[in-house]
Amino acid sequence: MVQNPSTMEFQPDPDALVPAYLHALGVQGASMATRRSYGADLEQLLAWLEKQSRSLAQLDRRVARGYAADLGRRGYAPASLSRKLSALRGLCAYLTERGVLPVNPATELPGPRRTRRLPRTLKTYEAERLMEVVVAAPGPLGMRDRALFEVLYGCGLRSHEVVQLDLDDLREEGPDLLVRGKGQRVRAVPLGGEALAAVSMYVDYGRGRLVIRGEETRALFVSRSGRRLSTSDIRRRLDVLCTAAGLDHVSPHMLRHAYATHMLERGADLRAIQELLGHASVSTTQVYTHVSGAHLRREYERHHPRA
Numbered sequence: 370m371v372q373n374p375s376t377m378e379f380q381p382d383p384d385a386l387v388p389a390y391l392h393a394l395g396v397q398g399a400s401m402a403t404r405r406s407y408g409a410d411l412e413q414l415l416a417w418l419e420k421q422s423r424s425l426a427q428l429d430r431r432v433a434r435g436y437a438a439d440l441g442r443r444g445y446a447p448a449s450l451s452r453k454l455s456a457l458r459g460l461c462a463y464l465t466e467r468g469v470l471p472v473n474p475a476t477e478l479p480g481p482r483r484t485r486r487l488p489r490t491l492k493t494y495e496a497e498r499l500m501e502v503v504v505a506a507p508g509p510l511g512m513r514d515r516a517l518f519e520v521l522y523g524c525g526l527r528s529h530e531v532v533q534l535d536l537d538d539l540r541e542e543g544p545d546l547l548v549r550g551k552g553q554r555v556r557a558v559p560l561g562g563e564a565l566a567a568v569s570m571y572v573d574y575g576r577g578r579l580v581i582r583g584e585e586t587r588a589l590f591v592s593r594s595g596r597r598l599s600t601s602d603i604r605r606r607l608d609v610l611c612t613a614a615g616l617d618h619v620s621p622h623m624l625r626h627a628y629a630t631h632m633l634e635r636g637a638d639l640r641a642i643q644e645l646l647g648h649a650s651v652s653t654t655q656v657y658t659h660v661s662g663a664h665l666r667r668e669y670e671r672h673h674p675r676a
Contacts, residue, residue: 386425386460386464386469387408387411387412387415387425387460389463390411390459390460390463390464391404391407391408391411393463394407394459398552398553398554399552400551400552406452406456407452407455407456407459410452410453410456410457411456411457411460413453414436414456414457414460417436417439418432418436421435425460425464425469426469426470428461428464428470428474429474430474430477432474433457433461433474433475433478434478436457437454437457437478437479440453440454454475454478457475457478458475458478461473461474461475462475489620489623489626490623490626490627490630491619491623491624491626491627493631495616495619496522496624496627496631498614498615498616499518499522499610499611499614499616499619500518500519500522500563501614502610502613502614503515503518503519503610506610508575509571509574509575509576509578509579510575510579510593511575512567512570512571512574512575512576513571513575513576513579513590513591514606514610515567515570515571516564516567516568516570516571516572516575516590517531517590517598517603517606518607518610518624519563519564519567519568520534520546520560520564520567520568521603521621521624521625522624522627522628523560523561523563523564523628524546524548524558524559524560524561524564524628524645525558525624525625525628525629525645525646526546526548526558526625527550527621527622527625528600528603528604528621528622529600530548530549530550530647531590531598531603531621532588532590532597532598532599532600532602532603533549534546534548534588534589534590535587535588535589536572536587536588536589537587538589539568539572539589540557543557543559543560544559544560544565545557545558545559545560546558546560548647550647551647551649552649554647554649556644556645556647558645559645568589572589576589576591579591579592579593579594579595580595581594581595600621603621604620604621607619607620607621625646626657628646629642629646629654629657630657632645633657639651639654639655639657642654642657
C-alpha cells in the first residue's frame with residue numbers, strides 16, 4: 370500500500386519508489402488531491418505489475434505499452450485514462466532521472482483523444498434569482514451565506530479556494546482577496562461592490578457570533594460551531610438555497626463558470642479572465658468562448674438587419 374508521501378524522502382528501496390515520487394510532486398507544488406489520485410493510479414500499476422511478475426525496475430517500453438493497452442480495454446472515460454497515463458509517464462520520468470530505469474519507457478505512449486466538454490453554467494437571470502434568495506437569508510448565518518456566495522459568484526473562486534481564505538487575506542487597499550489556487554499559486558482577486566458590502570457586513574456583525582467564544586480561528590468563513598467551512602458544507606448549503614430559488618441542482622463550480630461566462634459576454638478580455646480565474650494557460654480559459662456562443666448568436670439575431 371502507498372504510504373503517506375508527505376514525510377517521505379527518496380530511497381532506492383523498491384517499496385519506497387512510488388511514495389518518494391508522490392513526495393516529489395508535493396515539493397513541486399502538486400495539490401493533495403492530485404497526489405491522492407496519482408497514488409491510487411500507481412497502486413493500480415503496482416498491482417498489474419505484480420500479476421505480470423514484474424517490478425518497477427523492470428519497466429520497459431513493451432511493459433508500459435502493455436499496461437496502457439490494458440487500461441484502454443477497461444472502458445475508462447478519456448479524462449480518467451489520461452490521468453492514469455499521466456501518472457505513469459510522471460513516475461517513469463522520475464525513475465529515469467534517478468537512474469532506476471536506463472531509459473524512459475513512457476516517452477512514446479499514445480494518449481487518449483479527449484473531447485472538451487462545455488462547462489455547465491447559469492444564465493444571468495438564474496444567478497440573480499439565486500442571489501436574491503441568499504440576500505434574504507436572516508441572522509449571522511444569512512450574513513455568512515450572502516458573503517460566501519457573493520465571493521463564489523462575484524470573484525469566480527473555486528470552492529476549495531474559498532474555504533482556505535483567512536481574515537488576513539481580505540485586503541482593504543484593493544479591495545481584494547489574496548487567493549491560493551492550484552499549486553499554491555497566489556493571486557489577487559478584486560472584490561466588487563456587492564461582494565465587498567456582503568463580506569464587510571459578515572465580518573463586522575456576523576462572524577463574531579459564529580466563532581466559538583475564546584477559540585481563535587483565522588478562517589474567514591466559519592460554520593455555526595465556529596470551525597472553518599468545508600467544501601461539502603458549501604455544497605449542502607447551496608443545495609438548500611437552490612431549492613428555495615426554484616433552480617435545478619447547481620454546483621459551486623457552476624458559479625465559477627457563470628462568473629467567467631457573464632464577464633466574457635459583457636466584453637471582458639480573455640487574458641484578464643485567465644488571470645482572475647488563476648488558469649496557468651489561456652487555453653483552459655478559451656472554453657468560455659464556446660459557452661458564450663449562444664449569447665453571440667442572440668446578439669447577432671437582435672442587431673443584424675439580415676438575421
